[in-house]
Amino acid sequence: MDISFDNFVLFWICIIGLCLGSFYNVVILRSLSNESIVFPPSKCPKCNHKLFWWHNIPIFSYLILKGKCYFCGEKISPQYPIIEFVTMILFALTFLKFGFSLFTLFVIIWISCLIIMTMTDLKEKVVDCNIAIIMALSGILYNFTPFCNWYGLKMSFLGLILGILIIESIARLGYLFVGKRAMGEADTYVAGALGAILGWESLLLTLGYSLVAAMVIIVPMFLYNQLRNKNIPILITSAIFTISIILFKTIFENWLTYGFVAISGLTLAALILKGLKNKKENNIYLPFVPALSAGTLYFIFFVI
Numbered sequence: 001m002d003i004s005f006d007n008f009v010l011f012w013i014c015i016i017g018l019c020l021g022s023f024y025n026v027v028i029l030r031s032l033s034n035e036s037i038v039f040p041p042s043k044c045p046k047c048n049h050k051l052f053w054w055h056n057i058p059i060f061s062y063l064i065l066k067g068k069c070y071f072c073g074e075k076i077s078p079q080y081p082i083i084e085f086v087t088m089i090l091f092a093l094t095f096l097k098f099g100f101s102l103f104t105l106f107v108i109i110w111i112s113c114l115i116i117m118t119m120t121d122l123k124e125k126v127v128d129c130n131i132a133i134i135m136a137l138s139g140i141l142y143n144f145t146p147f148c149n150w151y152g153l154k155m156s157f158l159g160l161i162l163g164i165l166i167i168e169s170i171a172r173l174g175y176l177f178v179g180k181r182a183m184g185e186a187d188t189y190v191a192g193a194l195g196a197i198l199g200w201e202s203l204l205l206t207l208g209y210s211l212v213a214a215m216v217i218i219v220p221m222f223l224y225n226q227l228r229n230k231n232i233p234i235l236i237t238s239a240i241f242t243i244s245i246i247l248f249k250t251i252f253e254n255w256l257t258y259g260f261v262a263i264s265g266l267t268l269a270a271l272i273l274k275g276l277k278n279k280k281e282n283n284i285y286l287p288f289v290p291a292l293s294a295g296t297l298y299f300i301f302f303v304i
Contacts, residue, residue: 013095014088018058020112021087025080028119031128046074058084079119087115093301106142107300110135110197114293117190121287127186132193136160139197152199159195159203166207167191187288194296202299210288210295217291237268 029045030037042051049071055061062081069076090111098104113135117127140160143152167188174182195203226234241264248257 009100010092010095013091017088017091018084020091021084021115022056022058022080024087024112024116024119025083027116028079028083028123031116032120032124032126044069044071044074047072058088083115083119087112090115090297097301102145103142106138109138111297113193114289114296117186118287118290118293121186121289125184125287127184127190127289129186129189132186132189135190135193136196139193142197143199155199155201156196159198159200160192161195162200163191163193163195163203163207164188183288187292190289190292194292198296198299202303205303206292206295206299208295209298210291213294213298214288214291217294234268234271237264237271240264241268 026042027037040050042056043049044051046069049069052070055065055070057064059081062076062078065076067076067078068074091108094104094107094111098107113131117131121127140153140156143149143156146152167183171181171183171185171188174180191203191207194206198206223235223238226238241261244257244260244264248261
């Protein structure tokens, strides 16, 4: 493909990414407030004044307005330019890696769905399962599309079933230990959708990457919630558990340090389960869709 044509396509993909990122902000915020994503037109959530057209230019409007509403001076959430920029970058990376292809189009669709679900999960721990269903259907369609690929279709359905079984099994274990689900229903939908997209073998890898991402994303959030709620026992036990792992993996890899890891880990798990039994401690629940999204992006950009 001609380099100049590549650059031309890349430029417009970036523009489309910015514009769609702006639209995704609307979808994210209005889906949480149960408003239509079409009507009314864009307005300030504080003063409800209808915005001018130049208030809706991705990123640039935020900079021009210095992060404030033109009419009432209310601060504009930095989420707007961040989502616009992230969407543009992910779209551009997709084109740079996979080129002008059908797969690029489908990856852009999947990334778009993940962006919306990740943000609603982070903001309100709410995920529109219909978006996950759209992902699943598009995954099945893509795997079947190339020359009526029946093998791809079979792998897609196996991935869908496996994703649902794995996450739903983990979620229902919560009933056994604490009397309620350990994970939200939306996590099952998203895992099933990823299975339909990736097939069962790649799904297992992606779930592994997602667990690593969960440690990086969720554990700091979990500890922050415990600190904010002054849950000293969990904070101390978490610190001991972390130090034990570091000592075991770097200095003293023996049965003694392994024992400290096991004991501190079991103690931490017991404290968390005790917290889950307390109906008032909803802060224990943390979003998992962001970790699934991070694991998926890592697989798409670094493994495929």
